[in-house]
Amino acid sequence: MPDYIKTLLPPEVYQHYCYDIEKMKALQAETVGFKAPDVVGKIAPEITPGKYTFKDIQTKPGLKELMIPLMYEKFFRQAGPPLGGTFSEFEIVPTWQYYNALPQLQATLKYKGKAKVDDQGFLDWKSWEGGIPFPRPFGSDRMKAMQFIYNTEMTHRGADGLIAPAASKGWNKKFDPISGSIAHMLIFTIAGRVTDEPLGWLDERAKSLGEFQIRGGPMVQPRDMYGNVTLIVSTLDPNESNKMYAYAAMLRRVRKMSGTDSQDTVVGANVIFDDSGGFNRKLSPDQFPYEYKILADREYLVPAYLVPGDTFYLTSKELEFRNLKMVRRPMIVVELIQKDPAYVYGRTVLYFDKETFDLFLNESYDQKGRLFRVAFNFAWSFNPATGIRNPAYLPSYNMQVEQTAVNWSPGIVPINYWTRGDFSLSKLQHFTK
Numbered sequence: 001m002p003d004y005i006k007t008l009l010p011p012e013v014y015q016h017y018c019y020d021i022e023k024m025k026a027l028q029a030e031t032v033g034f035k036a037p038d039v040v041g042k043i044a045p046e047i048t049p050g051k052y053t054f055k056d057i058q059t060k061p062g063l064k065e066l067m068i069p070l071m072y073e074k075f076f077r078q079a080g081p082p083l084g085g086t087f088s089e090f091e092i093v094p095t096w097q098y099y100n101a102l103p104q105l106q107a108t109l110k111y112k113g114k115a116k117v118d119d120q121g122f123l124d125w126k127s128w129e130g131g132i133p134f135p136r137p138f139g140s141d142r143m144k145a146m147q148f149i150y151n152t153e154m155t156h157r158g159a160d161g162l163i164a165p166a167a168s169k170g171w172n173k174k175f176d177p178i179s180g181s182i183a184h185m186l187i188f189t190i191a192g193r194v195t196d197e198p199l200g201w202l203d204e205r206a207k208s209l210g211e212f213q214i215r216g217g218p219m220v221q222p223r224d225m226y227g228n229v230t231l232i233v234s235t236l237d238p239n240e241s242n243k244m245y246a247y248a249a250m251l252r253r254v255r256k257m258s259g260t261d262s263q264d265t266v267v268g269a270n271v272i273f274d275d276s277g278g279f280n281r282k283l284s285p286d287q288f289p290y291e292y293k294i295l296a297d298r299e300y301l302v303p304a305y306l307v308p309g310d311t312f313y314l315t316s317k318e319l320e321f322r323n324l325k326m327v328r329r330p331m332i333v334v335e336l337i338q339k340d341p342a343y344v345y346g347r348t349v350l351y352f353d354k355e356t357f358d359l360f361l362n363e364s365y366d367q368k369g370r371l372f373r374v375a376f377n378f379a380w381s382f383n384p385a386t387g388i389r390n391p392a393y394l395p396s397y398n399m400q401v402e403q404t405a406v407n408w409s410p411g412i413v414p415i416n417y418w419t420r421g422d423f424s425l426s427k428l429q430h431f432t433k
Helices: 004-008 012-015 021-032 053-057 063-068 068-075 102-110 141-153 204-209
Strands: 050-053 089-092 161-173 177-189 211-221 229-235 243-248 253-255 290-303 325-338 346-353 359-363 373-374 379-383 388-400 404-406
Touching: 021 068, 021 102, 021 141, 050 053, 053 063, 068 359, 089 290, 141 325, 161 388, 204 211
Parallel strands: 089 325
Antiparallel strands: 050 089, 161 177, 161 404, 177 211, 211 229, 229 243, 243 253, 290 325, 325 346, 346 359, 359 373, 373 388, 379 388, 388 404
């Protein structure tokens, strides 16, 4: 994987986003209270760094103990239908410390303890001023589970503005192509800004309305969708829905999407809009409310961050991940039980990294308890010099009809000149021209 950030940015801009790596590591440990290498290695210690294949299942039972059940049962096997995104071999590498970008860590420590929750665990958004809101989750299991979700949804990827190409392709259970698209992914953080002026809130509108982030998705392919745009403005207030808009280029019309529209599937993926990026649902006491539980607090064997120089890829015929590196990571497993029978999912299980609060896996079950859709943030790209990270390979599945889709977005780059005006629909609809 190339170092896209260093290659594409002018040298002076690149240096603006580079920080002392050892300082980031030290502040990360101070922020969360541990280093990942110090808290793993307890489960199946006989599984040591080295190369493994699916044939080792017969002789190394510790692999089953270490891996997430769904990954072990459905994807660690010889390549072939009905599901893609499998892996038949991998290399375990020693656990290393993951870290956030320096400005985000400094903001977290500066505002540590200021973010508050109510007696049900919902965020008092006006108490949050910046950084990771709950670097050391506290309280009951319900509250801790909610705080892990808040940490993930309010994560900072290392720059206030980020852009990347995003390609996706889908296949049926016979591996016949059924969909394909190319879009731009735009992420503009407008609250808790730490890398580019203005710092903190972007403007008074963001502060008064509790707007957190704007995401844009101008479409390039397929041809009949060229120029279509989705726009999501996420809000911090538990009582306010995220705002979602869709521009249809053929009709030259903008539609504001409702709460039920957010349950529609995203083009070229097996996820709903509510789960774009892995999980994007509003934690609300009234709108599709949940019960929250912690199912596990333990280490798992998962794909390691991709860093410049890695050669990880997906084969075009067998849909198999190759050159995969796996690593022991401390993780939290959270269960959400939906109280409203009108919602598409009755139950969702989320796997989070405890060190960075990155979301790795979303397992969503229908109202009858059957596994419906699965979304992985399977392989994250990570730039050690800047602390910038982003999900680079995102396989998703409809398990009931055995469809596979994979989204690729490895080349994320900071943008430091965006304004709110750049995210008006009139601007975005011309983005691809």
